[in-house]
Amino acid sequence: MRPVLRLALLQARRDRGTLAAWILSIAGLGYAAATAVTTQFGEDHERAALISVAAASPAFLFLRGLPDGISLGAVTFFQGYSFTAVLAGLMSAFLVVRHTRKDEDQGRFELVGATQVTRVMPLYATLLLGTCANVVLALAVAAGFIGAGLPVQGSFLAGAGVGAVGLFFMAATALVAQVMPSARSANGTAAALVGGAYLIRGAGDALGTADPSLLHVTAAWPSLFSPIGWGQRIRPFTESDALPLVVIGAVAVILAAGAVMLRDSRDLGSSYIAANESGAERAGAGLASMLGLAWRLQRGSLAGWCFTSGALGAVAGGLGPVVRDALEGNPSVAELMSRIVPGDAGLVDLFTTAMLGIAGVLAAAAGIEAVLRLRAEEAEGRAELLLSVPASRFRWLGSTLAVAAITTTAVAVAAGASAAVVLTLAQAGGSNPGIVFAAALAHIPAALVFPALTVLVIALAPRWSSAAGWGALASALVLGQFGELLGLPVWLQDLSPFRHSSAMPVEAFNPEGALLMAAIAVVSAAAASRLIRERDVPA
Amino acid sequence: MHPDSSPVISTTRLGKNFGHTAALAGLDLSVLPGEVHGFLGPNGAGKSTTLRILLGLIRPTSGTARVFGIDPWAEPVRAHRDVAYVPGDVTLWPNLTGGEVIDLLTGLRGGADEDLRRRLIDEFDFDPRKKARTYSKGNRQKAALIAAFSRPARLYLLDEPSSGLDPVMDAVFRHQVRRVAADGATVLLSSHILAEVEQLCDRVTIIRSGAAVESGTLAELRHLTRTRFRITSSAKPQVLSTWRGIHNLRVDGTSIEFDADAADLGDVLDALATAGVTGITAAPPSLEELFMRHYGVQNTGRADHRSLDSQNSQAL
Ligand SMILES: Nc1ncnc2c1ncn2[C@@H]1O[C@H](COP(=O)(O)OP(=O)(O)O)[C@@H](O)[C@H]1O
Ligand SMILES: [Mg+2]
Numbered sequence: 039m040r041p042v043l044r045l046a047l048l049q050a051r052r053d054r055g056t057l058a059a060w061i062l063s064i065a066g067l068g069y070a071a072a073t074a075v076t077t078q079f080g081e082d083h084e085r086a087a088l089i090s091v092a093a094a095s096p097a098f099l100f101l102r103g104l105p106d107g108i109s110l111g112a113v114t115f116f117q118g119y120s121f122t123a124v125l126a127g128l129m130s131a132f133l134v135v136r137h138t139r140k141d142e143d144q145g146r147f148e149l150v151g152a153t154q155v156t157r158v159m160p161l162y163a164t165l166l167l168g169t170c171a172n173v174v175l176a177l178a179v180a181a182g183f184i185g186a187g188l189p190v191q192g193s194f195l196a197g198a199g200v201g202a203v204g205l206f207f208m209a210a211t212a213l214v215a216q217v218m219p220s221a222r223s224a225n226g227t228a229a230a231l232v233g234g235a236y237l238i239r240g241a242g243d244a245l246g247t248a249d250p251s252l253l254h255v256t257a258a259w260p261s262l263f264s265p266i267g268w269g270q271r272i273r274p275f276t277e278s279d280a281l282p283l284v285v286i287g288a289v290a291v292i293l294a295a296g297a298v299m300l301r302d303s304r305d306l307g308s309s310y311i312a313a314n315e316s317g318a319e320r321a322g323a324g325l326a327s328m329l330g331l332a333w334r335l336q337r338g339s340l341a342g343w344c345f346t347s348g349a350l351g352a353v354a355g356g357l358g359p360v361v362r363d364a365l366e367g368n369p370s371v372a373e374l375m376s377r378i379v380p381g382d383a384g385l386v387d388l389f390t391t392a393m394l395g396i397a398g399v400l401a402a403a404a405g406i407e408a409v410l411r412l413r414a415e416e417a418e419g420r421a422e423l424l425l426s427v428p429a430s431r432f433r434w435l436g437s438t439l440a441v442a443a444i445t446t447t448a449v450a451v452a453a454g455a456s457a458a459v460v461l462t463l464a465q466a467g468g469s470n471p472g473i474v475f476a477a478a479l480a481h482i483p484a485a486l487v488f489p490a491l492t493v494l495v496i497a498l499a500p501r502w503s504s505a506a507g508w509g510a511l512a513s514a515l516v517l518g519q520f521g522e523l524l525g526l527p528v529w530l531q532d533l534s535p536f537r538h539s540s541a542m543p544v545e546a547f548n549p550e551g552a553l554l555m556a557a558i559a560v561v562s563a564a565a566a567s568r569l570i571r572e573r574d575v576p577a
Numbered sequence: 578m579h580p581d582s583s584p585v586i587s588t589t590r591l592g593k594n595f596g597h598t599a600a601l602a603g604l605d606l607s608v609l610p611g612e613v614h615g616f617l618g619p620n621g622a623g624k625s626t627t628l629r630i631l632l633g634l635i636r637p638t639s640g641t642a643r644v645f646g647i648d649p650w651a652e653p654v655r656a657h658r659d660v661a662y663v664p665g666d667v668t669l670w671p672n673l674t675g676g677e678v679i680d681l682l683t684g685l686r687g688g689a690d691e692d693l694r695r696r697l698i699d700e701f702d703f704d705p706r707k708k709a710r711t712y713s714k715g716n717r718q719k720a721a722l723i724a725a726f727s728r729p730a731r732l733y734l735l736d737e738p739s740s741g742l743d744p745v746m747d748a749v750f751r752h753q754v755r756r757v758a759a760d761g762a763t764v765l766l767s768s769h770i771l772a773e774v775e776q777l778c779d780r781v782t783i784i785r786s787g788a789a790v791e792s793g794t795l796a797e798l799r800h801l802t803r804t805r806f807r808i809t810s811s812a813k814p815q816v817l818s819t820w821r822g823i824h825n826l827r828v829d830g831t832s833i834e835f836d837a838d839a840a841d842l843g844d845v846l847d848a849l850a851t852a853g854v855t856g857i858t859a860a861p862p863s864l865e866e867l868f869m870r871h872y873g874v875q876n877t878g879r880a881d882h883r884s885l886d887s888q889n890s891q892a893l
Binding site: 220313314315316317318319320321325326327328331334335338418419420422423424425426427428429430431574575 | 629632634635636653654655657658660662664666667668669670671672673674676677680681682684685686687688705706707708710711721734
């Protein structure tokens with residue numbers, strides 16, 4: 039037991055800054071959502087209007103969650119729970135990979151492994167650290183809600199709901215880390231699981247049934263397959279029920295036990311999905327240039343991202359008919375919706391727009407991931423070898439940047455194409471497939487701003503590039519999803535690149551916004567290409 | 578100056594600070610065309626930093642560096658045209674095979690000499706079909722060495738290249754250095770192992786704490802290569818002290834310790850044979866001892882001295 043504690047303390051020391059930032063951000067988001075609801079929607083009738091619109095709109099249900107009454111707490115939980123739960127999941131997933139597969143990749147375990155520590159102790163230590171982090175997170179979220187004036191008991195339950203999802207993904211990632219061959223693939227798989235949990239819950243909620251008052255929606259069966267869906271069932275501010283917490287906890291324990299078993303029965307550095315040990319003896323013609331190398335390094339990730347966004351597009355298209363039928367026989371709501379949605383876009387278009395907005399975020403994330411390779415190449419020492427040949431840093435950076443731009447574009451194209459095809463097959467109505475496809479492409483300029491800014495940070499302050507890239511994306515997401523709810527000033531909301539891309543098909547295409555974003559991306563990339571010459575390549 | 582005799586590498590008063598550490602403090606280094614130049618110094622002396630500056634990867638804080646007369650920071654592409662580099666700590670792309678890495682690196686330099694590539698893979702006993710993630714440190718080093726040697730270059734920058742190689746592979750490596758030197762290439766070989774430098778190099782520059790403390794041909798530095806003897810003998814120490822090439826004679830209980838110049842080693846051994854020796858050990862001086870003896874310093878570098886010592890005794 040003592041070695042486990044010692045290891046956990048060691049890991050905690052390495053992580054303290056990162057974890058503090060995650061926990062404060064997540065709890066801060068919860069606090070901000072609660073404050074926004076109490077100040078912006080102080081009156082019952084305001085909240086009732088908000089909730090009934092949401093209940094009637096599958097797009098809202100998909101993105102946010104289940105309306106469950108109009109108390110301040112219930113509205114806050116509806117607005118904020120899914121997002122905070124996703125963040126808790128990501129925090130826990132990355133935490134686990136950092137201390138398991140990543141340490142193995144970098145050979146740090148061999149040092150620890152040589153001391154009198156059994157094989158599984160480091161994993162126990164990581165699980166202990168992750169549990170502590172999620173308990174602190176649960177308390178911090180509860181404190182934020184209480185501080186914003188929500189009922190105490192509900193706040194604790196809601197906080198526990200966030201922490202429980204974190205625990206679930208901690209355990210799931212511990213398992214993933216045993217199976218996947220590298221930290222990169224483990225992180226990718228775990229993040230995809232978190233994203234999948236959000237999407238499955240979204241599908242369940244969008245398919246849910248509203249009660250006649252339009253103040254409550256009951257989720258459909260798919261959400262039972264998502265820990266976030268279970269978390270919503272706690273209903274902390276209405277008819278609270280702790281059973282879902284027990285269910286999530288039990289599954290987490292089973293997953294963690296599985297991870298421990300797998301860890302105990304494998305060699306250090308091996309994995310259950312074995313990466314190929316051998317391959318081609320000679321490089322193909324493509325691998326004789328910087329561009330060829332950049333492509334080779336990115337192509338696997340690119341396929342993964344495109345698969346994810348294609349699946350998202352298919353979900354968007356497949357739910358089309360459901361969305362169309364949602365309000366049949368409910369003319370009063372149909373009328374309400376037509377007042378809220380600008381122009382005469384139908385519900386299907388509204389839903390498609392929301393889903394393709396997520397595809398835009400995916401495209402940006404894929405681009406950030408692609409350019410951060412530059413940083414890894416440098417930090418892990420491969421750039422030194424590569425830059426000793428007669429090729430400029432400009433070519434090195436430019437090749438990766440080009441491949442990142444291709445990645446971003448491909449992700450948007452995959453989402454748009456699959457949404458357009460599936461919507462057409464499903465005969466859901468709404469805009470024609472060409473417009474739907476164009477709607478996905480309309481997000482590309484804004485998405486490209488993220489890799490371009492990230493590469494600028496790589497040129498200026500490489501140490502901060504990962505935090506800056508992912509931080510920028512998270513901030514843009516919060517601004518986009520919560521900016522209006524939080525009543526943030528317009529100029530601040532306008533800092534998010536996504537505010538400048540057109541929400542087609544609901545909105546018309548806005549060429550100025552697209553041009554502005556493209557210009558910012560190009561200028562940042564050009565500046566990065568110049569500035570990369572000005573600094574040392576770190577050893 | 579005749580173009581052929583102008584140095585391939587020259588640095589003047591080269592300085593480099595990392596925050597508050599001065600990794601280099603006024604290094605003067607001159608490497609002439611066609612020579613194999615040893616760059617000798619303990620861990621942390623600034624060898625890798627110098628090589629990185631010569632490659633234009635980092636910018637010197639002060640002083641100048643020229644490679645083929647070109648400033649590598651200002652014009653890295655031109656300066657790299659005929660350079661092959663093997664870093665001290667080789668990391669490769671985990672998903673590429675060794676063969677792909679070799680093709681990538683030589684391809685970026687204009688393509689490998691196919692015949693040479695095949696021979697090198699064979700001599701280094703290297704499996705090019707394995708993914709780089711499965712390679713040990715020595716195998717990663719081999720991949721970088723094969724990539725460096727399988728396309729002819731005019732300048733080879735090798736940073737402690739044999740630190741991960743076993744003795745057999747080390748011999749293959751030395752053979753390759755001699756081959757490229759015979760072809761007229763210039764080699765700068767950094768090392769903290771005196772014996773390695775002795776075997777390969779025409780000239781040596783010794784660096785300590787970021788500055789050159791000694792530079793010259795091996796003959797000029799002959800005093801650095803004394804062998805240390807420790808014998809048990811009935812001979813009188815006073816007699817021994819009259820022999821040529823004997824230094825630092827010391828009596829230690831029943832045994833006698835002394836250092837012998839390499840040039841006089843034969844005579845010393847002949848004399849010992851007749852002096853009634855009952856026990857003998859002989860060892861080349863460790864680099865650290867050399868530093869302490871010749872430069873009167875305790876702290877020869879900033880790094881761990883024990884590792885230096887142990888690596889030395891392994892290598893010797
Ligand atoms: N990127 C860096 N940041 C900070 N200090 C460094 C860096 N690179 C080298 N140093 C320091 O500079 C000194 C010289 O290092 P190095 O050139 O690697 O020595 P050598 O190769 O001779 O062992 C050492 O004290 C080392 O710690
Ligand atoms: Mg070094």
